[in-house]
Amino acid sequence: MRLLISLFSLLPVITMAQAPKEYRFLVGTYTKAMHVCSFNPATGNISLINTVEGLNNPSFLTISADGQHVYAVSEAGKTEGGVYAFTFEKTSSKLTLLNTQPSGGTSPCHISIDKAGRNAIVSNYGNGSVTVLPILEDGSLGAPVQTIQHTGSGPVEGRQEGPHAHSATFSPDEKQVFVADLGIDKIMVYDYHPENKQAPLTPAAIPFIVTPQGMGPRHFTFHPNGKYAYVVGELRGNVVSYAYENKTLRLLQSVSTSPWASPKFGLADVHISADGDFLYVSDRERQNYLVIFTIDSSNGEIRYFKREPTLGETPRNFLIGPSGKFVLVANQNSDNIVAFKRDTATGLLSRPTNQQFSIKAPVCLQMIP
Template identity: 45%
Template structure:
């Protein structure tokens, strides 16, 4: 026991030092307004909450980013229309923060808006919003994308004929054990569930025994957050600005709760966007754009995972499309798309509440934030 304690004491300064070192922050943007260049790489200082630009990579509408488990490659959804929706691969050099373009593949679906990568680095999954489909690409040994391996076209519609006239695939998330993939479809009010079989010759996504689970009618599924063990799934619904809680047991999802994102009395336009659990699993955050421009803050019940609202925080800008929590759990950064900046909040790890640090990252149309840790 004494020797273990000595080893800990020797390692502790190194742990503190590592936590204080700058961390790269990748920012994806929309470029179709002519203001942004593409992907921005910043060094984020966890001591001061400030960020310093390291590099910029030209790209067309890189609206969502994913980094490989070994931190060597970045995969991008290029949210283009008119048959030009694409997935791109870049090599990432941590020492310099530089991105090097490897290749690009068309997704065969318009407006790809989300990208996911498995930890073994075998496949990239792209969600095509306008196309209502999922595209799957193999990852080659050099990190580039192989030719399209699988494309799954969703069918169906929802009760809101102005927005749910057809499928609109919004995201695909691996379960923590990577045995399944949850695909959120805003147009059909469903989470489609696929088994992930990376060696399957016909394609790695296979309909699960429970092929889908419904959200609230007219809710508009967008993104999910999951507990570390995969036992709880939290769905943000864009159109109603509500979070729906599912319990996962034996590979099946069951809805157990639905809660409001908005403050009581809010009657404006909704546009709920992103959802994240704190790294300790104690708090959940969800953003609403539209006319609210707020983050909802919930406490997670440690026994059953149900949510209790503890507050709403103004994002101090407009259009909080995406946000992220720093690897040390001390900061929450919000990408305010319509006010061209990332707002840096300090997190109280005991209460979950947020405080404005006064720090800003000025970048045109930020829509995706990814820490490289």
């Protein structure tokens, strides 16, 4: 009898371990709201859990390493933008606004924070500047302590009349920050000194990397092994690969996202699978595809593999799930998020049947830790 009771007591544990896990993620939008959603990988269903209203274009966002705080830009157009700080209550999935600070520039489009949660770095697209805001003990944001103004221009008329900082990415050891500036065809390189409260960013020994002319560098990411880095060119439809060594980038190659001629590109986001074997890029200008590349981990080089329609318009942002078995895509202009199954061995995506979720103007997806 005692043995039967002991065996029976194990059954709930086994059942729970085998039950499909639901993931929660945040959705930044070009509306007045930010959303908390859940995704069931077994069914592909996406559902809305919670919403915070009264915001102003909370587009790009990031989440603290412990999942307890969320930071989002307020992409307010030609006027000075703002930055929101929220607490996130995991049990209820509730977002509560802590405070708002100015972004130090116009049209902020990207925000990143270090793992220790000491500083937030905001890229101001409109005027091409980078601003550092300290994160206080309660998770709220302090006033900006440093703003660095980029200068220059590029050859593409109407898009490169001046600097347009588009993303700030920490190096794997967080000793450097790389800022892709679409307007000047440069990746600006800064050394990161969080102990310096007034000027955490200083120009690196090699302060910038010049990208191919007219490419418009937008989003930037490191390979999981930390040896390689990749930047997408919004304007020319190419992905540029670099070796990362001695605190600088060495050019490896530039590869087109299309093996045939295209009238116009609009590359947006870039992510690499956790195993380091595949790189994915979204193209939001007419193409409406996710482009898949294979990665040679021995030298960092990429090769065009396939492209998959995103079943919507303007795929500005996407994420690869923690298991690597699904990809969620935010289609801004068709107001939907689409879930794809992902084959972890081949990197290929399979189209869903009913796994689409309607939501107004989704532009950023971030998985909650």
